[in-house]
Amino acid sequence: MAAQPGLSDTDLTGPPRADPDAESELIRLQKDVEQLLAKLAEAESLWSPWLAAVAPANRSSALNLVRYWAIRQCDLRDLQERLAGFGLSSLGRAEAHVAAALLLVQAAIGAMLGTRWQRPQLTTVGIDEGCRLLSMRTQELLGPPPPGRSTRIMVTLPSEAATDAKLVATLVQRGMNVARINCAHDDAAAWRNMARNVRQAAAAHGRTCLIAMDLAGPKLRTGPLEPGPRVVKLRPTKDLLGRVSAPAHAWLTPAENPVPPPGRMVVIPVPENWLHRRRGGEELRFHDTRGSARRLILLDEGDAVSAGGLLAEVPKAAYVATGTVFHVAGADDPAAVGLLPTVQQSLRLHRGDLLALTRDCSAAPVDSGSRNGHQARIGCTLPEIFDHAQVGEIVLFDDGLIGGHITRASPDVLTIHIDHAADNGSRLHADRGINVPDTRLPIPALTKKDIADLRVVAELADLVELSFVREPSDVEQLLEEMERLDASHLGVVLKIETGEGFEHLPQLLLTVMRHPRAGVMIARGDLAVECGYDRLAELQEEILWLCESAHLPTIWATQVLEQLAKTGKPSRAEISDAAMSERAECVMLNKGPFIEDAVIALDDILRRMAGHLHKRSGLLRSLHSWQPSAKVNRPACD
Secondary structure (H helix, E strand, O other): OOOOOOOEEOOOOOOOEEOHHHHHHHHHHHHHHHHHHHHHHHHHHHOHHHHHOOOHHHHHHHHHHHHHHHHOOOOOHHHHHHHHOOOOOOOOOOOOOHHHHHHHHHHHHHHHOOOOOOOOOOOOOOHHHHHHHHHHHHHHHHOOOOOOOOOEEEEEOOHHHHOOHHHHHHHHHHOOOEEEEEOOOOOHHHHHHHHHHHHHHHHHHOOOOEEEEEOOOOOOEEOOEOOOOOEEEEOOEEOOOOOEEEOEEEEEEEOOOOOOOOOOOEEEEEOHHHHHOOOOOOEEEEEOOOOOEEEEEEOOOOOHHHHOOEEEEEOOOEEEEOOOEEEEOOOOOOEEOOOOOOOOOEEEEOOOOEEEEEOOOOOEOOOOOHHHOOOEEEEEOOOOHHHHOOOOOEEEEOOOOEEEEEEEEOOOEEEEEEEEOOOOOEEEEOOOEEEOOOOOOOOOOOOHHHHHHHHHHHHHOOEEEEOOOOOHHHHHHHHHHHHHOOOOOOEEEEEEOOHHHHHOHHHHHHHHOOOOOEEEEEEHHHHHHHHOHHHHHHHHHHHHHHHHHOOOOEEEEOOOOHHHHHHOOOOHHHHHHHHHHHHOOEEEEOOOOOHHHHHHHHHHHHHHHOOOEEOOEEOOOOOOOOOOOOOOOOOOOO
16 A cells, blocks of 8 residues: 655554654744744734724734735745645635735644644734624625625616616616726716716615716827717618618607607607607608608607607608708608717728827817828827936827837827727727827826815715826825715725826725725736736736735626626636636626626626635535436435
8 A cells, every 4th residue: 555645654564664854844844934924023023103093993804914915925835835745735825814824824833743732812903803894894885795796786877867766676687786986987967967867767666776986087099089970870771682681770750859758769850849749651752962862660669749759660760960951741841850969980990000199189180190191180088298208118099909109209299100009990980089108198197177176975875986196195195085075975096007006006095095995907908908817817816816915805806707798798718707707796787788788797707706706715615517317326315
């Protein structure tokens, strides 16, 4: 019989023999663990000014964070392997209880060396205490866990949520636990309507749904482009042979008092009195912008006065512009189409093109580009970039879809050579994000607009999210403004979306822990653009670990089930990503036409994964996936 590894080999004819090599290794392990414990004390002294400022309720968690920082300054991989060789904890799950894990390993090594086993008297966060603290802080910040899953679902509300109470009620019913209002869009009146719809929907369905409001932060975005024509396209559905299989639909609504359509379709404003005279079955004839004769058929959907509009179908593709005249077949009662929204235009950029990014943020023309002998230009909403950007630094647009480097820098214009774009060119629209990962911008995360918006946030929200946080002073300024507004009821979420924010994460966490309710959002979109997509997985892991050591809840954000929310069909990769998001305390979905389907899918995924995974620990629930055939005897399962 082969000898088993351990402290001693069992001789079948005599007593156990001591293993001197194993004893020597255990003594070495004991010294290594003692050195790590000493590092904890050193870290506490080093970080003592930060620890002193933390809220009393968060002191033990802050201390654990500092201790985790201390042991992660060492390469522990060899120690982990050696500990595992003796069946001891490899410290791989020590985030939430660092000192307790080390002390227990130290006691176990002592017992293996012959010292009488004695559980250490812990004056710090214990093994069970760390999980309890994280659970408690999560509930305080994000509300109670929904039945069947511990991970909350946050949904970014679209602008329609201000007027469509049914949409909000459906999201709450499907599983939304936190409604996110982005203060970079809409206005205070719309935010109030959104908040009212959320509160009413939660009360009506007996659910808890908190409201998080995201401060816009310093907006580094592309400026406006010249508006396109005021025209809409009505496009029927065609089969593979090009034949119309379903007509296009449009919603005719009063230009004076427009009413949202019952579904997702083109809206055409017309005079209210004229619309009230229309009835289902009537045919409207017109010439579209190409001069093509076209017709709309009004459907019998009830009284236009009470419905706020009429549904029409269009058999053939048509372009309808402001001023297009509809003629009622068999009646002398024409009407002109009201003011339509302008078509959003864009610049098409190719690799090798030059783009002028200008301090002047007036609407830029779209018919110029380096391809036709002119240099394309577009404004930038953050003038400070022109004071600090330098030649050679990288500039990225629209989440990195377009990228280049600065070839010339002046006080008013940055000339950018486009290095990255699609083979056939990429379109750059107005109000798209700009990232400058190489440029240090000494500007605060809290803008004048944010400070003004914070008053509304304090009135409506449960949580405030601080965008583009980089320095502890950013957090301090927010806490000071909250104190001035007597807004201590707000929870605070730090959005980690820049390289500087990631580098200063320990300091940021210790600063926000001066407030009793805090958490972190992993804003993976900007973080990937700022730090490189190849590093995103690594950064994401480290943020999760550090926040767990501080017992602070995390929000897993950006591109979760994005394809499903936008197109109704998920990709395989995003399903796996959604499953892994269960390791966070909350998962954020962005808006899209199929957001309701995305909430349903994420709710189902999180419920399934709750039995398999908690943080980095696999949960060994019984598996029912594989069953024996009738010819195989099923083994007993205790």
